[in-house]
Amino acid sequence: MFTVTVTPRFGDVDGLRHVNNTRLPEWFELGRGPFYRFFCPELDFERWNLILAHLGVDFQAPMILGHNVEIRTYVQRVGNSSFTTVQEAWQRGELCATGETVIVHYDFAAKRSLPIPDDTRTALLAHARPEP
Numbered sequence: 001m002f003t004v005t006v007t008p009r010f011g012d013v014d015g016l017r018h019v020n021n022t023r024l025p026e027w028f029e030l031g032r033g034p035f036y037r038f039f040c041p042e043l044d045f046e047r048w049n050l051i052l053a054h055l056g057v058d059f060q061a062p063m064i065l066g067h068n069v070e071i072r073t074y075v076q077r078v079g080n081s082s083f084t085t086v087q088e089a090w091q092r093g094e095l096c097a098t099g100e101t102v103i104v105h106y107d108f109a110a111k112r113s114l115p116i117p118d119d120t121r122t123a124l125l126a127h128a129r130p131e132p
Contacts (some may be wrong), residue, residue: 002034002129006069011023019063025055028087028099031073035085038123039105049114053082054102064087069096078121079112081105086129089094 008026038129039049063069076084082104089097105114116124120130 001129002031002073003074004031004033004071006030006071008063008065008067008069010065013065014015017064019065019069021057023058023059024089024097024099027069027071027089028055028073028101031087032085032101032103035073035075035083035103035123035124035127038120048108049106051078051104051106052101053104055099056101057097057099059097061091061094063091063096067091068114073127075127076100076125076129078116078124081115083116083124 004027008019010022012019012023036043036050040047069089072088072090074086076086078084082102083097085101085103087099087101088095089099105116106112106121107114
């Protein structure tokens with residue numbers, strides 16, 4: 001698991017005084033950053049080799065201004081050429097949102113998926129979500 005702490009800003013809050021739902025995909029992307037480095041350590045766009053194939057977010061409770069949000073990111077599954085992450089947003093000890101993404105190891109020049117190398121697979125699985 002990787003964690004990142006986000007401090008909501010005034011502009012992140014909507015008219016209901018909750019963190020706007022559009023912020024979670026951005027915050028979840030921050031949480032996936034360490035996984036991107038397994039594939040492209042320098043985060044160099046000339047050598048970028050990942051695409052986002054699926055993104056879903058579910059909301060359980062509102063988040064508010066004035067309290068940090070902890071984003072927890074786990075690997076749920078590693079396939080031949082893709083991996084799935086599950087993410088959680090926690091504020092004040094409460095689970096407020098969950099997310100799931102599918103990310104594909106991809107060759108942009110050939111326009112096709114690539115197998116995940118064994119060493120990268122091992123690194124991903126080291127962050128597998130524990131069974132309940």
